Amino acid sequence: MNVHVQEDLSQHTSRADDGIAKGADLLKVENISLSFGGVKAITDISFDIKKGEIRAIIGPNGAGKTSMLNVINGFYFPQQGTITFRGEERRRARASETARDGIARTFQNIALFKGMSTLDNIMTGRITLQKRNLLWHALWKGPAEREEIEHREAVERIIDFLEIEHIRKTPVGRLPYGLQKRVELGRALAAEPALLLLDEPMAGMNLEEKADMSRFILDVNQQYGTTIALIEHDMGVVMDLSDRVVVLDYGKKIGDGTPDEVRNNPDVIDAYLGVPH
Amino acid sequence: MLSEIFVEPFVDMVSAPDFLMQVLWEGLVSGILYALIALGFVLIYRSSRIFNFAQGIMVVFAALTLVGLHEAGVPAWVSVALTLGVMFVLAFVVERVVLRPLVGQPDIILFMATIGITLFLIGFGEIIFGGENKVMITEQLGIPTDSVVFEPFGGLLILEQKDIAAAAIAALLVIGLLLFLNKTRMGRAIRALGDDPQAAMSVGISLQTIWVLVWFIAGIIALVTGIAWGARAGVSFALEVIAYKALPVLMLGGLESISGAIVGGLMIGMLEKLFEIYWGQPLLGGNTETWFAFMLALVVLLFRPQGLFGERIIERV
Numbered sequence: 001m002n003v004h005v006q007e008d009l010s011q012h013t014s015r016a017d018d019g020i021a022k023g024a025d026l027l028k029v030e031n032i033s034l035s036f037g038g039v040k041a042i043t044d045i046s047f048d049i050k051k052g053e054i055r056a057i058i059g060p061n062g063a064g065k066t067s068m069l070n071v072i073n074g075f076y077f078p079q080q081g082t083i084t085f086r087g088e089e090r091r092r093a094r095a096s097e098t099a100r101d102g103i104a105r106t107f108q109n110i111a112l113f114k115g116m117s118t119l120d121n122i123m124t125g126r127i128t129l130q131k132r133n134l135l136w137h138a139l140w141k142g143p144a145e146r147e148e149i150e151h152r153e154a155v156e157r158i159i160d161f162l163e164i165e166h167i168r169k170t171p172v173g174r175l176p177y178g179l180q181k182r183v184e185l186g187r188a189l190a191a192e193p194a195l196l197l198l199d200e201p202m203a204g205m206n207l208e209e210k211a212d213m214s215r216f217i218l219d220v221n222q223q224y225g226t227t228i229a230l231i232e233h234d235m236g237v238v239m240d241l242s243d244r245v246v247v248l249d250y251g252k253k254i255g256d257g258t259p260d261e262v263r264n265n266p267d268v269i270d271a272y273l274g275v276p277h
Numbered sequence: 278m279l280s281e282i283f284v285e286p287f288v289d290m291v292s293a294p295d296f297l298m299q300v301l302w303e304g305l306v307s308g309i310l311y312a313l314i315a316l317g318f319v320l321i322y323r324s325s326r327i328f329n330f331a332q333g334i335m336v337v338f339a340a341l342t343l344v345g346l347h348e349a350g351v352p353a354w355v356s357v358a359l360t361l362g363v364m365f366v367l368a369f370v371v372e373r374v375v376l377r378p379l380v381g382q383p384d385i386i387l388f389m390a391t392i393g394i395t396l397f398l399i400g401f402g403e404i405i406f407g408g409e410n411k412v413m414i415t416e417q418l419g420i421p422t423d424s425v426v427f428e429p430f431g432g433l434l435i436l437e438q439k440d441i442a443a444a445a446i447a448a449l450l451v452i453g454l455l456l457f458l459n460k461t462r463m464g465r466a467i468r469a470l471g472d473d474p475q476a477a478m479s480v481g482i483s484l485q486t487i488w489v490l491v492w493f494i495a496g497i498i499a500l501v502t503g504i505a506w507g508a509r510a511g512v513s514f515a516l517e518v519i520a521y522k523a524l525p526v527l528m529l530g531g532l533e534s535i536s537g538a539i540v541g542g543l544m545i546g547m548l549e550k551l552f553e554i555y556w557g558q559p560l561l562g563g564n565t566e567t568w569f570a571f572m573l574a575l576v577v578l579l580f581r582p583q584g585l586f587g588e589r590i591i592e593r594v
Contacts (some may be wrong), residue, residue: 001568034321060520073479075478076477090296090333094478094483095475095478095479096478096481096482096483097479099478099479099481104479104480105479107475107476109478111473111476111479112472112473112476113469113472113473113476113477114469114472114473115468116465116468116469116472120465123462123465124465124466124469124482125480127462127480127481127482128463128480128481130462148461148462187480188480190524191480191481214358269475
């Protein structure tokens with residue numbers, strides 16, 4: 001019986017091992033255009049995210065970075081272009097469906113469940129890992145309980161990893177900003193995602209908190225091999241963390257490459273220093 | 278005059294404690310039913326910010342379906358199961374036809390849509406079951422109809438067994454619901470969706486599934502309420518009116534709080550009965566139960582706009 005449970009658990013944790021080799025394309029966006037009414041948020045953007053890398057998306061305010069993440073995780077449907085995730089082209093997948101496919105994310109303005117404890121918040125991250133569907137669970141709780149314990153253990157590991165044991169039972173609405181960001185990362189990690197999208201994980205943090213968060217991001221990437229795409233404004237952090245950087249400005253891609261390449265790209269320098277167009 | 282308001286009622290209460298207990302019990306039983314209806318509102322409001330005006334008619338519709346099925350020759354308990362099935366279909370159809378096309382619209386639009394559901398269910402119910410009053414199949418469901426007599430303080434206290442049964446079933450339902458919301462993954466999903474829909478979707482919670490589920494649970498609550506209330510007062514469309522009593526309960530308890538709905542419901546049930554017997558009938562000619570709850574809610578709102586148990590709204594600028 002125990003052996004059986006063990007197998008189930010390994011099945012869960014293997015979601016990130018999807019047969020895609022490290023360094024091969026995990027996600028590919030091609031010629032994506034997105035507009036709201038007459039306002040163009042994104043124009044004809046293509047780039048790829050390779051398995052195992054940390055990919056930064058940078059650009060001035062209003063460049064379309066968050067819109068891009070929203071397209072990738074299914075909050076927005078682009079008018080044009082294709083998204084290929086794990087070699088399969090995706091059409092109009094909703095956010096709850098992409099979550100099931102293994103894309104987890106955090107938000108620029110923390111989106112936690114404020115009334116719930118840290119533990120419960122992180123537990124919600126594991127909802128997609130449950131095998132039986134939601135309604136089925138509502139009707140019969142018995143087998144669900146055993147699974148609940150497995151998931152609880154996985155969540156405790158994440159809590160240890162993020163060093164937030166002391167706030168396990170605290171309602172997250174009461175936590176300081178830096179810790180809330182950490183809990184939000186925990187919730188995304190709990191899903192054992194194949195692709196982790198982080199929208200400004202260090203915004204509003206002090207130096208020490210930034211150092212902690214950088215360490216967590218690197219550890220997640222190295223220990224679990226999780227592919228990460230992150231938006232960040234702190235250039236020092238971006239250059240240190242990321243393997244490759246894509247630069248957006250006014251909804252268009254103006255640069256793509258390693259941190260060094262991007263740093264020396266004249267278009268990027270213009271965008272950041274503000275040269276008249 | 279002052280003595281009639283401030284002294285005599287309390288003298289009456291102390292001098293006949295058995296009668297006071299009887300009054301409180303009667304109030305408690307109606308309070309339980311108010312609380313159940315309010316619970317249906319709270320559940321839907323918490324998970325979708327929709328103020329579900331149709332909760333009252335769902336009570337009537339569930340009770341009518343149950344009685345109607347039984348009249349058509351279906352055994353009582355099978356009728357209960359079938360009625361639950363009907364409530365599930367209703368939840369499913371409401372989500373598909375009404376809520377899904379209106380996702381992202383302002384709250385007031387969704388509120389209007391639930392008024393639409395109410396009107397539809399009234400018409401649909403009358404076509405299928407007719408407009409005349411029906412008798413709840415209390416005995417067929419095995420609910421005892423005798424009464425229990427106590428003699429506290431040498432007086433007399435009569436409790437109807439069906440009221441006791443209603444209280445017990447309501448208590449079980451509430452405990453079950455609280456366990457479900459707080460201990461299960463589904464319950465967490467429901468609370469998560471109410472807290473932050475976008476974040477909930479990003480962790481893989483499907484708006485559609487949860488909406489069907491909460492409307493179904495509201496349907497189950499409606500059926501229980503319908504059976505309990507129908508056993509006391511018969512089943513008719515007039516029952517829908519008791520749903521409006523849930524409004525002051527919600528104002529007192531707050532729209533978000535399950536414990537608020539329960540305490541608010543019981544409080545209003547008992548207070549309105551006390552007021553009617555000790556102040557209303559001697560001083561105001563009776564029939565104060567129709568308005569007392571609303572007055573009480575109004576007074577409470579003057580001092581605590583978020584209700585007695587509602588979450589304090591702090592706007593950050």
